[in-house]
Amino acid sequence: MRESAVFIVPDEDPSYTLHYTKILPRNCPRTARRAKKPGRNRRQVTIKFGVKVPMSVSQALEFDQENGNNKWQEAMKKEIAQLVALNFFTFHASDYIPDADSQEAKLTMIFEVKQDGRHKGRLVCNGHKIDPRGISTRSTVVKGISVRLLDVIAHRDNLKIIQGDVGNAFITADCLEKIHARAGREFGEAKEGCIVTLNKALYGLRTSSRAYRETFAKFLRNLGFVATCYDRDVWMRLRETNDGYDYLCTHVDDFKIVAKDP
Numbered sequence: 001m002r003e004s005a006v007f008i009v010p011d012e013d014p015s016y017t018l019h020y021t022k023i024l025p026r027n028c029p030r031t032a033r034r035a036k037k038p039g040r041n042r043r044q045v046t047i048k049f050g051v052k053v054p055m056s057v058s059q060a061l062e063f064d065q066e067n068g069n070n071k072w073q074e075a076m077k078k079e080i081a082q083l084v085a086l087n088f089f090t091f092h093a094s095d096y097i098p099d100a101d102s103q104e105a106k107l108t109m110i111f112e113v114k115q116d117g118r119h120k121g122r123l124v125c126n127g128h129k130i131d132p133r134g135i136s137t138r139s140t141v142v143k144g145i146s147v148r149l150l151d152v153i154a155h156r157d158n159l160k161i162i163q164g165d166v167g168n169a170f171i172t173a174d175c176l177e178k179i180h181a182r183a184g185r186e187f188g189e190a191k192e193g194c195i196v197t198l199n200k201a202l203y204g205l206r207t208s209s210r211a212y213r214e215t216f217a218k219f220l221r222n223l224g225f226v227a228t229c230y231d232r233d234v235w236m237r238l239r240e241t242n243d244g245y246d247y248l249c250t251h252v253d254d255f256k257i258v259a260k261d262p
Helices: 029-035 057-067 071-085 144-157 208-222
Strands: 002-008 017-023 046-048 051-053 089-092 107-113 119-125 160-165 179-182 195-198 234-238 245-251 254-259
Touching (some): 051 107, 057 107, 071 107, 071 119, 144 245, 208 245
Antiparallel strands (some): 002 017, 046 051, 089 195, 107 119, 160 254, 234 245, 245 254
16 A cells, blocks of 8 residues: 655755655555455445346355245356357366467356346456457447438438347357366356367457457348448348348447338
8 A cells, every 4th residue: 555745855945845655564554444444345236126136156146045046047057058059168178288379268157137137147258368469359330420321311211220239149250269268167067167168259358349240241241231331330232122222230239220121
């Protein structure tokens, strides 16, 4: 802990001041008193829609015991089952030695309560500690003026507008780095402690947004859409009746469709 004070040199120049820093040891009584203040070293439990939201897997299991249900356990099982169904992981033995160029990540389960009362679990990783050197992390999004221009076009041509988002968007794209991690309690007793390698982009990685954009752009090209010259996140396609164009713009995993029959 540091405390700053002002030291005035009396004999030389009275207008000259010198700032010095006083270092307090960790075992100083003042430091100990401040560290013991209530709430300083622990986070308060978040309550959302009347439900306590856990901050870890162990706390989620504790809340299930308190509530007399298994909603948080079911949320974790559902998330892991979806990832396994998408071939997100490759499971290895606990003593598996990854490749030398593979980086180790830490998988974390974060929890959320939706407005309809559903308990949601999402697996993320500490992407801030993954070095993406040699891989571009830049991902563009649609310009604000482009969104307003699409509204003008829809009003002029009497087109319909649909907005939405892609569920579990990032995990549909391939992972651009080589990453491995150790499975935790959220994977169940059979898989806990195993070494897993990531095959798909995961929430938390700095390259996931770019990987998903490239995947979604390839999908749109296969449907016949072409990116505009003004904004590469605005796509257009000539209708089969040749009476005009249908438009689509993207903002990461959110999209907006302006079409005659979307």
